[in-house]
Structures are given as C-alpha cells and as structure tokens.
Amino acid sequence: MTLDAAIAPPAERVSSDPRVSRLAETLIGSEVLKIAAEIRAMQAQGQQIANLTVGDFAPAEFRIPRALEDGIAEALRAGETNYPPSDGMPALREAVREFHKREMGLDFPLESVLITSGSRPGIYATYLALVDPGDRVLYPTPSWNNNHYCHLVGAEGVAVVCPPEDDFLPTRAALEPLVAGARMIALNSPLNPTGTAFTESALAGICDLVLEENARRGPDERPLFVMYDQVYWTLTFGGTRHVDPVSLRPAMEPYTVYVDGISKAFAATGVRVGWTVGPADVTKRMAAILGHVGAWAPRAEQAATAKLLRDPAAISAYHTEMKAGVERRLDALYAGLTAMKADGLPVDAIVPQGAIYLSARFDLIGRRTPDGEALATNEDIRRYLLGAAGLGMVPFQAFGAVDDTGWFRLSVGAVSPAEIAALLPRLHAAVEAVAG
Secondary structure (H helix, E strand, C coil), X not given: CCHHXXXXXXXXXXXXXXXXXXXXXXXXXXXXXXXHHHHHHHHHCCCCCEECCCCCCCCCCCCCCXXXXXXXXXXXXXXXXXXXXXXXXXXXXXXXXXXXXXXXXXCCCHHHEEEECCCHHHHHHHHHHHCCCCCEEEEEECCCCHHHHHHHHCCEEEEEECCHHHCCCCCHHHHHXXXXXXXXXXXXXXXXXXXXXXXXXXXXXXXXXXXXXXXXXXXXXXXXXEEEECCCCCCECCCCCCCCHHHHCHHHHHHEEEEXXXXXXXXXXXXXXXEEECCXXXXXXXXXXXXXXXXXXXXXXXXXXXXXXXXXXXXXXXXXXXXXXXXXXXXXXXHHHHHXXXXXXXXXXXXXXXXXXXXXXXXXXXXXXXXXXXXXXHHHHHHHHXXXXXXXXXXXXXXXXXXXXXXXXXXXXXXXXXXXXXXXXXXXXXXXXXXX
C-alpha cells in the first residue's frame, strides 16, 4: 500500500471486505512492530542481532526509577486498585503542574492537565478534540504515526518533507505556504525517529507563523493549533536545550496542546502514565472523549508517579545515570559510523541531540551485494544489513517518508554497549563488501 493510500480519507475508498468497517480495512499496521517481530524470530533461532528497531527500553539495560517501582508496589498494597477519576487523580494532576512549573517555567491551571494511559491516547484525543473529517493537519516527514492519526479521524494529512539539512525538522519557510485554512500542526521535539531537536530560533519562527495566521482569521473561523509532543524532552545531550512554544511565545498558550509522560523520561514504557497540558476548554473535551473509552492510567501507577514527580532529587539522580547510558550508546554508534565515513564508505549520521535515536544513512542504492542482488530500495538495504551484519533498524518510510534515500532510525534503548561494539566491525565489513 502506498503512503497516499494510507492517509486518503476513508470516504474515498471502496470496501472489498463487508465484514469490517472501511476504517478497519484500510488502516495499515505499524511497520516498526512488523520489523521487530521479524527480528525476534531470528533471535529465537540463535542469530546474533543488534536490535536497534523498537523505541523501547530493555529492563536489563535501563530500569525504571527505584522510587517509582517501590511506589507502585506500596500503592497496590494500600488498595489503590479501583477506577481513577477519568481525567486523572488530583494528586498526579497537581504534581504534573508543579513538575512543569519547576522544570520548564510553565504555569498552567489544574484544569489544563489531563492524565492518560501513556502518551498515545493524549495524541489521539488531541486529534479527536480539534480535528474534524476533512480538516487539514500539517506534519513533518519523517515523524511518528501522524499519517495514521490523520487516517483515524478522516483528516487531510499534509506531509511536509523535511531534509537532513534541516535536521529533518519543519521550518517556518516550509510551513508558511500551507497554513492558510489548516487546523493543526503536529510537532515533536526531540523528534522520533531522528533524535534531532528544534533550536530556539526555528521553533520561535513557527510560533510566530501560527500567531500571525490566527490574527488573520476572522471571529467565525476556527484557530490553528499546535500539538507539541515533547515526550523525549528530558533526554537531550551535549549543547542541545529543549525549547517549547509557550515558553518562547506566551501568546501561544491558547493554541498549544502539550503531550508528555513518563514512558521515555523514566524508561517506563509499560507503566502507561502520560498526560496532556493545554487550554482548559480543549482539555475538558479531551477528558470527555477518553472517559468514554477508559484510556486512563492505572491508579497505583498514577499515585507512584505523583510521588516521583515531586521528588527532584530522585529524578536528578536517576537521570544522571540513565541519560549517561543513553548518550554512551548513541555516541558509540555515531563514532563508529563516522569512522566508516572517514574510511570512504557511503555512510553518514547526524550528531545525537536527543531521545534514544540516531539518524543514519547507508547510501547503497544502485549497488549490488556480494551475491549479486541489486539494492534498489531502503527495504533492500535493511534486509541486506540485517542478514550480513546482524543490524536491525527501521527505514524512514515507516515514519511517513516516501523516497528511498538510505536514511534509517537506529534506537539504542534495548542494546548494551557491548552489543554495539560487536556490531560495528560486522557493519563495516558488510558495507565495505557492497561499496568496494
């Protein structure tokens, strides 16, 4: 199925399966999970694979904070096992307020905070609360799942192709011709899949564009919103500093919905505690939507998260070790690929800035493997390096990109430094065998 088919409005399709809805029939599954399943099967057969696919953390490499683990057990023993409030336990909502104010300088009212079962329901609720069928949503490619969310709500998804020269992030210049009449811009920083992050000037330019567009709209026109997914914001490296819309432009507050959570910041993807922070009137509608589907975080996990967010010393101690581990893995991969490039091999990478991802390019299109097979697509490259080097990675096509440019996402949350060290010589030999 092509990308256009994946995001075309459901009304344009002719159903061939009368047993399911048009939406169910035409929604495509996660390419990342498909690749990960293939790799798990290979590992089960004893093959040596460095699995850099799924954006998750292996508990053997990254544990959740001990305070969070103990807090969940204590809450369960205390009987925190019944339904939580549909918008989140008050203690956690208040803790999120305090956390954002303390760490980011953002002071939102309690009514702006909604607790969700991980960050995905927050993203989906944002789409459902703001976007009607046929509304236009602008999003960068590559980016995570925006094409699928547009499909789910019947939106007209407008993919804004972002080149490596811009760190795969959208710019004001790229968005400006498209904002007239648009309903939402979906942004993510640090960005999944690239591990790159907005600079202050780049994000400020986009915020100014949104404010200018909303000032042009009449009183009967709906405003342009920004969904700002910052779930990786605590994981930035080197000189990278996280920036956000309302801190840069306070006038953005009525038009910005933040999506956040503990999944990435605390290696707690399975604990399922996320939140959104946005305009109170929008948050109220989002809470009503999620209340009907029960997409709230478990009560014990909410209680434990509230305690953790109020403990800056525990957070700092955890991040000192955890971030160092992520950065060590990203730096090792980047150094290895940079060394290959210095050796004249057709390999490139972008300096790690944030999240758990490295953007890497294997410019092998048009070459042949030692067995004589032509490498014509990113998928051909992926399969060759998986078999020849034991490298599991995800092509940018899984994140909405269309062209075969040789760019891939490498995720380090589930591998050890030793696995990366063992991978690099195999990878060097596999690329050299094609490029030589």
